[in-house]
Amino acid sequence: MNQKKIKIFVDCHVFDGGFQGTRTYIQGLYLELIKLNKYHIYLACNDVENLKSVFGEQDNVTYLKYKSHKKYYRLLIDAPRLIKANKIDYAHFQYRVPPFKFCKYIVSIHDVLFLDYPEYFPKVNSLINKISYKYSANKSEIVLTGSNYSKERLENHFRIKNVHVQVYGVEDVFFEAYNKDEIKQEVAHRYGVNNYLIYISRHEPRKNHFLLLKSFIDLKLYENHDLVFIGDITFRDPKFDELMGSLETKIKNKIKLLNKVEFKEMILLLRGADIAIYPSIAEGFGLPPLESAAAQVPTICSNATSMAEFDFFNEEFIDPYDIEDIKTKVLKKLENQDKKRLKELAVSIKQKYNWNASAATFIKILNQDNQQ
Incomplete structure (x- = not known):
């Protein structure tokens, strides 16, 4: 029956x-x-x-x-x-x-x-x-x-x-193999960015875009890198807007604010990044840092709220209230991109999420x- x-x-x-x-x-x-x-x-x-x-x-x-x-x-x-x-x-x-x-x-x-x-x-x-x-x-x-x-x-x-x-x-597409150099060339051709840091998240104050932008400027990373933000604006952050408005044109040109990005384009931009950073102050879960680590992009993740449960990050964690911690971890990731570590993280994520x-x-x- x-x-x-x-x-x-x-x-x-x-x-x-x-x-x-x-x-x-x-x-x-x-x-x-x-x-x-x-x-x-x-x-x-x-x-x-x-x-x-x-x-x-x-x-x-x-x-x-x-x-x-x-x-x-x-x-x-x-x-x-x-x-x-x-x-x-x-x-x-x-x-x-x-x-x-x-x-x-x-x-x-x-x-x-x-x-x-x-x-x-x-x-x-x-x-x-x-x-x-x-x-x-x-x-x-x-x-x-x-x-x-x-x-x-x-x-x-x-x-x-x-x-x-x-x-x-985490969707299977994030674990797929790809040629980093080819991706970077395509991104450079289509978006005009090279050697860039990326943050994928909608814009609102708790997402902490301001502190990432300030870290980028304080470290003078704009001399050799671009900063790419992907995400629509939910609530405006006056501090972020004020800082962006105060920048010289040559620095402002190194910062890309992209919204309405299709999924395939987001994957392309993620894969081409030197590092992905997620300094959010509060999340109910926090899928994007798992997706970037699954794609074996060097990832830095906030240790606040639900993201503290991603204990496999450990050395990739940052305190989202501490700009000096963010700057230290960013420089460390830019200087040392351990491919073995990237593979280990991807395996851990695939097993659990x-x-x-x-x-x-x-x-x-x-x-x-x-x-x-």
């Missing part, structure tokens, strides 16, 4: 917009889960054809189309309607769940940094998020997050006990809930 498949509804509205970390998470996790015959996955969004190009046509995958692009209509009307019509067992959402409930809820809350670092977030947004995230966590049977740090903060702020840590995976392991954790949590 065939075992009845568990029906999982997945809110995929993030695939209707630009690139986001939650999109990587859903894609990595469910590409693994659809390989298993015990689940039937219902993927919902507006742009169904785009979703099909990612997940393909599978017997155990059904694509559902939202009627509206509006967030509140999706949560209040669209998602509950589709869940009820398809007799779903579990519905998986990111951060917020609908108020009307016709099945068990799974919610992934990747961080609550706005509660621990309120100075870096708009007050009104933080208040709305606090109310909606807490409601969603309490409404859900399963709450998922990516680090022990985020689990502890969620449990502390929302007084809940159903939080599970599910590590995220992969979507197969993430899916296995998800399945274990689901099985435990089914047995209750």
